[in-house]
Amino acid sequence: MNFVSWAFVALFAVVFAARITIGRRKVEPAYVALLIVASATFYAWHIPVYIGILVLSSVIDYWAGLALARLDPAALGRRRAVLALSLTTNLGLLAFFKYADFFLDVARDVLGEGAGALPAELGLALPMGISFYTFQSMSYTIDVYRGVLAPIRRFWPFFLFISFFPQLVAGPIVRAAEFLPQMPRPRRIRRVVVYEGLWLIISGFFLKMVCADNLAVYVDEHWERGIRTGAGSAFTLWLALMFSGQIFADFAGYSNIARGAAYLLGYRLPINFNAPYLAASFKNFWERWHMTLSRWLRDYLYISLGGNRRGPVRTYVNLILVMLLGGLWHGAAYTFIIWGALHGGALAVERLLGLHDDRGWRGRWVVRATWFVVVQALVLTAWVFFRSRRFGDATQFLANFGELEGWTLGRMEWVGLLFLAPLVAQHVFTWMRERGWVHEPGPAARAVLAAFMVYGIVTLYAGTADFIYFQF
Amino acid sequence: MLGILTRPRRHQAPPSLDPALLFACILGLLVAVTAGLWASRPDMGQGANITKAGRPSDDYYLALDRAGHADHHVLYFGTDDEALGHLRRADVLLLGNSRLMFAARRRVLDPFFEARGQRYYVLGFGFREGDRFPLDIIEKFDLRPRLVIVNADGFFTGAYSDFARAVRSDTAIGARQLQSESEIGHEVRRVIHQLVPNWVDLFGRPGFPWRQELVIYRSRTNGTWYLSPWAEGLRRVESRPLHEPPLSNREVEAARRFKAAMDRRGARLVLTYVPTSRPLGGGPALFAELLGVPFVMATPPGLRTEDDDHLDEPSAVAWSQAFIRELERVVP
Numbered sequence: 017m018n019f020v021s022w023a024f025v026a027l028f029a030v031v032f033a034a035r036i037t038i039g040r041r042k043v044e045p046a047y048v049a050l051l052i053v054a055s056a057t058f059y060a061w062h063i064p065v066y067i068g069i070l071v072l073s074s075v076i077d078y079w080a081g082l083a084l085a086r087l088d089p090a091a092l093g094r095r096r097a098v099l100a101l102s103l104t105t106n107l108g109l110l111a112f113f114k115y116a117d118f119f120l121d122v123a124r125d126v127l128g129e130g131a132g133a134l135p136a137e138l139g140l141a142l143p144m145g146i147s148f149y150t151f152q153s154m155s156y157t158i159d160v161y162r163g164v165l166a167p168i169r170r171f172w173p174f175f176l177f178i179s180f181f182p183q184l185v186a187g188p189i190v191r192a193a194e195f196l197p198q199m200p201r202p203r204r205i206r207r208v209v210v211y212e213g214l215w216l217i218i219s220g221f222f223l224k225m226v227c228a229d230n231l232a233v234y235v236d237e238h239w240e241r242g243i244r245t246g247a248g249s250a251f252t253l254w255l256a257l258m259f260s261g262q263i264f265a266d267f268a269g270y271s272n273i274a275r276g277a278a279y280l281l282g283y284r285l286p287i288n289f290n291a292p293y294l295a296a297s298f299k300n301f302w303e304r305w306h307m308t309l310s311r312w313l314r315d316y317l318y319i320s321l322g323g324n325r326r327g328p329v330r331t332y333v334n335l336i337l338v339m340l341l342g343g344l345w346h347g348a349a350y351t352f353i354i355w356g357a358l359h360g361g362a363l364a365v366e367r368l369l370g371l372h373d374d375r376g377w378r379g380r381w382v383v384r385a386t387w388f389v390v391v392q393a394l395v396l397t398a399w400v401f402f403r404s405r406r407f408g409d410a411t412q413f414l415a416n417f418g419e420l421e422g423w424t425l426g427r428m429e430w431v432g433l434l435f436l437a438p439l440v441a442q443h444v445f446t447w448m449r450e451r452g453w454v455h456e457p458g459p460a461a462r463a464v465l466a467a468f469m470v471y472g473i474v475t476l477y478a479g480t481a482d483f484i485y486f487q488f
Numbered sequence: 489m490l491g492i493l494t495r496p497r498r499h500q501a502p503p504s505l506d507p508a509l510l511f512a513c514i515l516g517l518l519v520a521v522t523a524g525l526w527a528s529r530p531d532m533g534q535g536a537n538i539t540k541a542g543r544p545s546d547d548y549y550l551a552l553d554r555a556g557h558a559d560h561h562v563l564y565f566g567t568d569d570e571a572l573g574h575l576r577r578a579d580v581l582l583l584g585n586s587r588l589m590f591a592a593r594r595r596v597l598d599p600f601f602e603a604r605g606q607r608y609y610v611l612g613f614g615f616r617e618g619d620r621f622p623l624d625i626i627e628k629f630d631l632r633p634r635l636v637i638v639n640a641d642g643f644f645t646g647a648y649s650d651f652a653r654a655v656r657s658d659t660a661i662g663a664r665q666l667q668s669e670s671e672i673g674h675e676v677r678r679v680i681h682q683l684v685p686n687w688v689d690l691f692g693r694p695g696f697p698w699r700q701e702l703v704i705y706r707s708r709t710n711g712t713w714y715l716s717p718w719a720e721g722l723r724r725v726e727s728r729p730l731h732e733p734p735l736s737n738r739e740v741e742a743a744r745r746f747k748a749a750m751d752r753r754g755a756r757l758v759l760t761y762v763p764t765s766r767p768l769g770g771g772p773a774l775f776a777e778l779l780g781v782p783f784v785m786a787t788p789p790g791l792r793t794e795d796d797d798h799l800d801e802p803s804a805v806a807w808s809q810a811f812i813r814e815l816e817r818v819v820p
Contacts, residue, residue, distance in 0.1 A: 021669050022668075022669055022672045022673065022676075023665065023668075023669065061665070062659070062661075062662060063659055063661070063662075064661070141657050141658075141659070211507050211508070230688070233693070233696075237696070426694075426695070427694040427695070428693075428694040428695025428696075429695075431693065431694050431695075432695075459505075459507040460505045460507060460510055462507065463507035463508070463510040463511040463514070464510065464511075464514050466511055467510075467511045467512075467514035467515040467518065468514070468518070470511075470515055471515060471518040471519070471522075471684075474680055474684060475522070475684050475685065475686055475687050476686065476687055476688060477554075477686065478554075478688070479554050479555075
């Protein structure tokens, strides 16, 4: 189910009505049961049979958590086997649905004529949110294995953690340690909670329906022109900026709606975006962009590989490997892998140069300013690969920019840039807030802003494009 | 402001400034001012298209508007039983992209085919759809037309449009959901835009030809589109040589595959060309020569488009009339 749909409006209305009647403390069994039913309905709305995959993943990891708790901590072999079962199930489901066709293509490329026996493609519809809930579920078993989390001993609360509909399909990726302690804790609905939740929801819909969807009109219409020879430097730069704004507004918008909806229903979800285009280092970019994925990769992959504790070379390798897998997580395409590789390589180079923190020569403002430009330029370049369907398209796009000619923009381009203005304003405000020059807007200011945003939604919406991250 | 919220600060606003009331007042003021200004300025194009659009009869379902594009889904998944029934019974299919859909006018085609005792169905699609998608539908529902007429311009691609790929990966349930969402959105927006416009619709989006929202209904009986609005075209259609450019290997392969599929179904293939200033693909007449099939050429004078791609309504009527005259010569 899409957030931007009447079905979601109806579903949420029912659930919120329950929240303010039978779920006033959030912990009432009837309310919790309704949340589970609503989450299952939300997920099954697209392809009903796929609820079975969600249940399978949940059952295996629930059982794995209990088994790990029962096993002697010294029984390393058996504990690892249980963990392996959980990881294999989740990653196996992910690999099968997401990467089967990709690996078939690779096999055909490698085998050539010998690939005759291979099927053309499996053509399976990707279960919605599988990239998100499998990671969320794995985080539970890994934390139980590591002994940092006690297993949950009832299935239905665990299933609610996995299937909680506000964040089920496109995150934020919530840790069990963040969500499970909230479940038994009563939380009354209060006016201030309603205002904050609605603020997040309205801002999310504004980002999605006004900014992202309008930017998508330009990007979808003109991307092909950007990959044709002679597109012009200004036009390709404009197009790349439009896409960078689109993907941010789309994903951050979704995250806001998810957080706002969850808050109204009694749960806090982690922040997922923090003005990423302010990042002055690649490290900082990943502390601001898709924060829950980057910390998942850090805590469960990077640190497991040794992090930065095995010498500088191994650190660089780990960074590149983690980001390669991060790229692959987005999808089965070479362009996503290259996107990940660019970020991984950049993180490694940044670390090599000592520019990942503010010590040493990075303390000089001219170095910081220069590196900021480098960071944002490479982020923009990487987005070109992310958006392109083929490697050749991305390189042609960049070559068009690299010709450094054709520097004029027409009326269409300037009007299109207006839809980036709210994102620029948000980033500027965040920059000022981080320096203590402004404070968060109070309730009255938010009320005024929210009114303008609702007005904007009603009068500037573009269409009904799907959320970009639904495809992951 | 967005996505960076910490816990709300207490005692921020004086008690009299209830945020909900403030929100409602500001929003109400914005809407009232907009509605008032809009009503007082007739030169600003009173009434958004969505408020003026209306299906001509119950024979039509909503195919496209800003709230959703259900056109591909309805026919691919057969979610409309009546439309599917007519499609199955059609003796004549007309295939092509949106250029054909604009050009094929019911008020011309209805009496023509009725006089011949034939049922026709215009099975064209927007999004520059080529041959693969309608061929899927023909095979899926085992359609057995006696005559298939194809607008050869940009048809034989051997590929699906991006939209068709998304449709094919969807489900019948998804198709019905999309149709419901589209219909509900259509009605809700009809109410909203009585008061306030969509500003992009009102002023247009520079660089994009369609200033206001395009609303399309599709006939269940014969598949023709009913468009609202349909602005008068200001640009003349430029004539083009029909034997240029040469066909690519991919187009040749796609055309032959399509012909073979029609032969298997016992359908006679006829090609045509809807004039446009921006042709797609290889020369239309070359396909007819390649496949050894008749080519129906209808080029009445004075054709116009709004966007260099699609005929305006008078031009579409003129083309349809010229088309049926030429078709009768080829397929008596």
